[in-house]
């Protein structure tokens with residue numbers, strides 16, 4: 018009986034150590050390298066996604082986009098600095114569906130066992146699979162241009178951040194709920210704006226194939242000059258597009274910020290249709306014009322409606 022007495026104390030110590038290790042885990046996994054700055058270090062590929070993350074994470078999260086605002090993500094290659102950044106991050110939010118062809122290599126080079134990789138498009142409907150060319154296997158990556166997909170991204174961001182820092186769960190939940198309301202309003206106002214166009218005018222001809230999700234959700238006919246930003250149309254494709262534009266009385270052709278406008282400008286000259294060069298899709302603006310997802314989508318819709326009216 019006597020030698021049993023120390024046992025509760027030993028158990029108590031064991032329990033205390035167990036609890037302490039649990040607390041330490043709540044503050045972020047200790048195996049992860051030291052973080053610079055305050056908040057959870059999070060990396061993503063492109064600036065529209067970084068803005069969705071900021072809206073949920075607030076001041077508890079430090080988010081960096083690998084592709085800087087105003088640049089084309091489709092010809093981006095990670096630098097050694099980017100690899101270092103990913104190696105100190107706790108979460109990488111990828112879009113998936115072919116937006117980050119470098120991802121596997123980048124994550125391998127970062128060699129960070131504590132890194133959580135979240136693919137935002139997982140579980141959502143992917144368009145254009147089986148296409149000839151660049152998106153044949155992955156499908157088309159530009160899901161976020163349908164605001165309802167962006168809402169699904171936001172819910173996934175909220176859940177992933179909460180999983181990694183459960184002590185901030187309520188904070189993330191509250192911010193996500195407010196932001197989701199804003200996105201809902203955005204979705205409704207885009208739908209209303211586009212339906213204000215006569216049916217025959219709801220036709221978008223755009224440089225690269227970023228808009229199928231947008232066109233499907235908001236009811237536009239869509240043609241793209243190229244499937245990916247580094248490809249060129251064949252002579253046949255180009256001729257077919259000219260025929261389409263003239264026979265359907267398309268009112269404008271669109272270029273996109275971060276992409277070379279030359280081919281679409283040529284298309285505008287060859288068809289006598291007006292060229293509108295400032296759609297935002299893969300990037301927000303470096304200045305305040307469209308530096309958030311909501312501002313970018315709002316400006317895009319204004320631009321589209323004005324050009325097609």
Ligand SMILES: [Zn+2]
Pocket residue numbers: 091159225226227299
């Ligand atoms: Zn793109």
